[in-house]
Amino acid sequence: MGFGKRALYAIERDSESCTHCRICVRQCANGVYRLNPNTAKVTSDEAACVNCRRCVEFCPAGALAIRPALAETISNSFWTRQDLRAIQSQADSGGILLVGMGGGSSIPSYFDRMLLNASQVTNPSIDPLREPMELRTFLGRKPVRLELDEKGRPLGLPPQLELELPVLFSAMSFGSVSLNTVKALAAAAQSEQTCYNTGEGGLHRDLYPFGKNTICQVASGRFGVDIDYLNAGAAIEIKIGQGAKPGIGGHLPGEKVGDDVSETRMIPLGSDAISPAPHHDIYSIEDLRQLVFSLKEATVYAKPIIVKIAAVHNVAAIASGIARAGADIIAIDGCRGGTGAAPLRTREHVGIPIELALAAVDSRLRAEGIRGEVSLVAGGGIRHSADVVKAIALGADAVYIATSALIALGCRLCQKCYTGRCGWGIATQVPELVQRLDAEEGARRAANLLRAWKHEIKEMLGGMGINALESLRGNRLMLRGVGMSDNELRVLGIRAAGE
Template sequence: MGINYIQPGFIVLRDQNRCIRCRVCERQCSNEVHRYDEDDNIMLADESGCVDCQRCVSLCPTHALAITENPNHLRQNANWSNQLIYENYRQAESGGMLLSAMGNPLPFPVYWDKILLNASQVTNPSIDPLREPMETRVSLGSKPKRLEIENGILKTKLPVNLQLNVPIMFSAMSYGSISKNAHESLARAATELGTYYNTGEGGLHEDFYKYGSNTIVQVASGRFGVHSGYLMAGSAIEIKMGQGAKPGIGGHLPSGKVKEDVSRTRMIPMGSDAISPAPHHDIYSIEDLRQLVYSLKEATRYTKPVFVKIAAVHNVAAIASGIARSGADVIVIDGFRGGTGAAPTRIRDNVGIPIELALAAVDQRLRDEGIRNDVSVVVAGSIRCASDAVKAIALGADACYIGTAALLALGCHLCRDCHSGKCNWGIATQRPELVKRLNPEIGYKRLVNLVSAWDHEIKEMMGGMGINAIDSLRGNRLMLRGVGINEKELQILGIKHAGE
């Protein structure tokens, strides 16, 4: 090894006065940063593998540890950031594409933070959700244009809809990209909450068929793990056309993660790379998409709503209009800040558009074309908290998917090293000794707590606006005002500026 161009990103600060040499940090670090020196009875560190996952800090019984940015800096340059320089060094060494994980970390505008909610004062009463009924149930799917009632009996045949107790679902994260224990936590939490989790494109593990009434099964370009039993097992089917973190490209589960169980679930040989092609090779038009939508409906005897998920890209409104006409029941739009287990860095950080703008554009387009009731709209791609969800619903979404927030509940510290497969929190890994670190008994409860807490907050915010049902909030853009954004952005979002 010649010159060491790349310096560690982080350093370990250890208070030797507090360290009791219990070696928990050493045992818990899959990157082998910490080590014990017997001669001097002291803990030492080599930070070159440190990803700042905070596992050691969280388990240190005497709070002797802190991880901080490496104070070593290249000469300041507003154009060439340290990170860019290091990335070029890395590529000069490897000759390969850069890989990254989780959502886009760059400082693009977050429109949720530039939108403010309304509240009732004097002329209209606010509602106290602790004293009065408050409705956050949502039904997803196509709604009939009109209802025919004969002698007090409903004659119209209602399309199949999914019933959610909360307007939050867990987004698609495949078994393979995340561990079995993470999947079990999501499945059990969705069941207890009365909502849904999504299998992602990795198939459904045989142990999880029992959670089928709270499962959305995904069909993606690789068709991994798809068979008739799988399609029938879930409550809905999602066709994944694109993903916010990596629009326009497929997926790649490295062979190292394709262990026995993953291989059986995905129906591919053990130790083979699981490569999802960039396009669905049978879909080159809305008409082709319609064929797949109806093939899936036919295969499931028209008992399951079909979702179509796309990444938010430049022409999203027109694409969504096509999807609504393809027979899909739900359109899922995934914004450019959405997470991933692995994506080429340049794609993750530079492709796609913000979910706020995409959602506003899609909802408006569908309304203008009179087809908004034919589909439900679900948004994903960095819904970070209850107020993001409330703003999304007021912009026109029926419900939200959360992925990153759900992983945070399971212990994720957003170190963005998922693609290494060495997740110290037992989430994005298939190594048995790491997977067991996530106890689903603890994990599912934390997910239930998180979503229940959000639901309380959603009700509180709705109550403040004098709204007692989430259906009255949907598309109610008068409840939103923009701050610090320009005329064009306000126009696309369909909202007024604060003070107007």
């Protein structure tokens, strides 16, 4: 006696305005709608609906609405509907619960409990529309002292990523997302002079021209990693962990490994691409150092090496080790980070928020006198430009965004990426779905988002009387906390509002 598949959503079709034109039948990627040949009317299988909203937005008559299903199960404040659904699903299947995108769990958002400063009277604010404002960002190891040649040019500067704003697109592999998605992000990164990240999906031949704006990732499965790949990008990122699933690896199911993905990852058609959490050649900081330097040797020390980790309890000590292992940039991914697929329990219960992790790492590296030896990139739940500004004031050099970038491309956050049937052409390899996302239009939208944030960041900086982002980095005096305990304020290294 299974519980069967229960509808989470109720589909309301206005019988007066619906013309049974069947656009909803064609648009739905999940087979919810069917034309009944006898009645010539469209019927719905609500249990298959994921609320991606494709039908609602494409219905020419505006006849469709999707609402939460009522009284799906009995619940109370402790045993939530989600808990009951999870148990029922596991009792049916015996499986690990899978989810997509970032979590919506009720742990506090520290970004929302921090407020930014502005100048009044004494230190005048700056109007960024009329005065120069510097957002240019250099990521990489900074030399302890500068040596100049006889003409006064600096000698032996470590390689740097040069960005026009402190926002990069974080790792999303071709395979987990469509090629058009990656092309859109690559083109937006190129036009706005920042970087996108290949994830562990290799580099499709069409993306080599975007090399100067590409971060090539090396993960435990080494998919698509060869000499051309390592040399193609502006930087190389070693993926140790991911905020959405710390301690868990990647696993691209075989049905997503079609011709192009197979060629790009250099693996057989239809075979699972398993990228486990551990790199089995890394069991210590010393081992990590060897992978870092094998990549530096392979690229003749011309590119910065990023090490990306999930924000976990001992993140500050781990980051210190990574800095000492020779990484040029440390990327820290908080527990609200997105993903194409993660076990639900890991996503909701493992790892810590990026705000706390970032503050702890920045403080630790400063205390050890090695903050200048690495740049910090923070990711995992950056929703808007104010989050960017707060992250930089907490100590980040730049931020990684992915969920916000996908929303700019058309993601409606239905969180079903792992099914491979994304109605908006993002997290899918199905050709007729992939073509729903126009790469050029996507690029334009993602670039718009970056430009909009850039303007907003300048506005906020100007308000604080700061005209260069460099003056905000780690400047926690610009932050005040509300509704936080003394311990939380201490970890964040900020004062309470009013203090």
